[in-house]
Amino acid sequence: MRPRLALIAGFGLVAAAVARALRLRQPLALPSPEPWSPTDDRADELRRKLAESRPLVDERARFEGAETTVDAAEPVLGDPDERRRLVHGEARAAVEQMQQAAPADES
Numbered sequence: 001m002r003p004r005l006a007l008i009a010g011f012g013l014v015a016a017a018v019a020r021a022l023r024l025r026q027p028l029a030l031p032s033p034e035p036w037s038p039t040d041d042r043a044d045e046l047r048r049k050l051a052e053s054r055p056l057v058d059e060r061a062r063f064e065g066a067e068t069t070v071d072a073a074e075p076v077l078g079d080p081d082e083r084r085r086l087v088h089g090e091a092r093a094a095v096e097q098m099q100q101a102a103p104a105d106e107s
Contacts, residue, residue: 076083
């Protein structure tokens with residue numbers, strides 16, 4: 001019977017300590033918000049930034065509207081390897097033309 005009494009007394013002491021700690025705990029001190037003033041320029045600054053960004057949104061919409069979408073693009077006809085060889089040949093010809101033109105420009 002004594003161990004049971006000691007257990008009950010222990011729980012009672014723990015409960016009393018928790019209750020006291022909760023009762024003595026100070027409420028959290030929240031920082032007071034800044035009062036609103038009619039001279040606050042943050043809202044005006046935000047309105048100005050939004051007004052500046054509107055033309056950019058319109059410009060972007062026009063730019064993206066001119067792009068060809070994937071579903072409207074024409075499929076590439078022919079062999080991709082043949083197309084690759086053709087493009088590389090054109091690039092080599094352009095490089096050779098630039099190299100031939102470079103010495104004439106230096107003299």
